[in-house]
Amino acid sequence: xxxxxxxxxxxxxxxxxxxxxxxxxxxxxxxxxxxxxxxxxxxxxxxxxxxxxxxxxxxxxxxxxxxxxxxxxxxxxxxxxxxxxxxxxxxxxxxxxxxxxxxxxxxxxxxxxxxxxxxxxxxxxxxxxxxxxxxxxxxxxxxxxxxxxxxxxxxxxxxxxxxxxxxxxxxxxxxxxxxxxxxxxxxxxxxxxxxxxxxxxxxxxxxxxxxxxxxxxxxxxxxxxxxxxxxxxxxxxxxxxxxxxxxxxxxxxxx
Numbered sequence: 001x002x003x004x005x006x007x008x009x010x011x012x013x014x015x016x017x018x019x020x021x022x023x024x025x026x027x028x029x030x031x032x033x034x035x036x037x038x039x040x041x042x043x044x045x046x047x048x049x050x051x052x053x054x055x056x057x058x059x060x061x062x063x064x065x066x067x068x069x070x071x072x073x074x075x076x077x078x079x080x081x082x083x084x085x086x087x088x089x090x091x092x093x094x095x096x097x098x099x100x101x102x103x104x105x106x107x108x109x110x111x112x113x114x115x116x117x118x119x120x121x122x123x124x125x126x127x128x129x130x131x132x133x134x135x136x137x138x139x140x141x142x143x144x145x146x147x148x149x150x151x152x153x154x155x156x157x158x159x160x161x162x163x164x165x166x167x168x169x170x171x172x173x174x175x176x177x178x179x180x181x182x183x184x185x186x187x188x189x190x191x192x193x194x195x196x197x198x199x200x201x202x203x204x205x206x207x208x209x210x211x212x213x214x215x216x217x218x219x220x221x222x223x224x225x226x227x228x229x230x231x232x233x234x235x236x237x238x239x240x241x242x243x244x245x246x247x248x249x250x251x252x253x254x255x
Contacts, residue, residue, distance in 0.1 A: 007171050010164050011201050018209035021151060025211040025219045028147045033228055035144065036071060039113075039137045040064045040232045046130045047120060056125065063116055064236055065090045066109055068229045074106040074145060075221030078152050078212035106145055113138055148212070156209045168198055 043063050049056045069090035077083040083105035084096065091099075095112055102108035114135065121131045172195045176187060207217040233239070 007168055007198065010167070011198065011205070014161075014164055015201060015205040015208075018156070018205040018207075021156075022208045022211045022217075022219070025148065025151050028144050028151075029219055029221060029224050032071065032074075032141065032144050033224060033231075035137055035140045036067055036228045037231055039067055039134070039141070040235050042130075042134055042137065044235055046134070047125045059116065059120065059125075061236060062092060062095075063113065064232050066095065066112065068225075068232050070106055070109045070113075070141070071225040071228045072222075073109060074148065075225055077104070077106055078148055078221065079214040079218075081214070107142070110138055110142055110145070152212050161206070165202065168202060172198070 040063075044060055047056055047060055049060075069087040072085075072087050072090075073083040076085050084091075084100065088096065095109075098112065099105050099108040117126070117131055117134050117138075120126050121128070126134070172191075175194070176191050207215060211217075211219045212221070
């Protein structure tokens with residue numbers, strides 16, 4: 001029974017640590033949603049278009065759609081997929097040629113954002129205070145990018161997982177001998193139920209500890225990016241046209 005208590009505590013601690021990683025990732029993507037909305041709002045409001053300038057209109061449209069592409073690109077990159085998948089209709093050919101030369105495409109898109117803001121400042125579309133405000137929002141997005149990469153690249157301690165798994169199997173092998181004199185024939189179903197519960201808890205923790213592995217337990221980064229696209233296209237007075245093809249959308253959930 002002492003071994004069983006130790007196993008329970010270890011599994012509870014393991015599950016808690018794994019969930020903390022998953023929940024931190026979800027908080028980060030919640031911040032990405034907020035900052036994406038804020039970035040689009042301040043760019044559209046700061047750059048006034050009283051003279052109905054085509055250049056200003058194209059600038060704002062390009063900037064907002066690039067931010068939508070950034071959200072999709074980040075999700076794809078975290079899942080080790082092509083960062084430019086499904087974003088060709090959101091980026092100009094020039095932008096695609098530039099970012100395709102970078103290893104970190106989401107970071108390259110933020111760099112293009114900064115270059116555009118510098119251009120807007122030089123054209124006197126925004127003043128220095130507005131430039132600082134926009135750059136502050138871009139810095140928050142860059143922080144979120146770094147936090148996601150930290151979770152993705154920080155491997156959960158292998159020895160910790162191995163020792164818990166080893167101890168768990170010792171408990172499962174020894175446990176039947178402790179039940180023989182008390183439960184008789186009920187020992188087999190009871191043993192199966194308890195062992196299954198412990199193994200499932202361990203498996204759950206293993207899935208939760210890596211929230212960017214393109215699994216059903218992942219943070220739904222594609223669904224979040226779709227929501228960002230919907231919100232930002234509405235700001236542009238456009239009808240949302242999700243870039244994710246219908247063939248890639250699961251009938252039950254969208255990750």
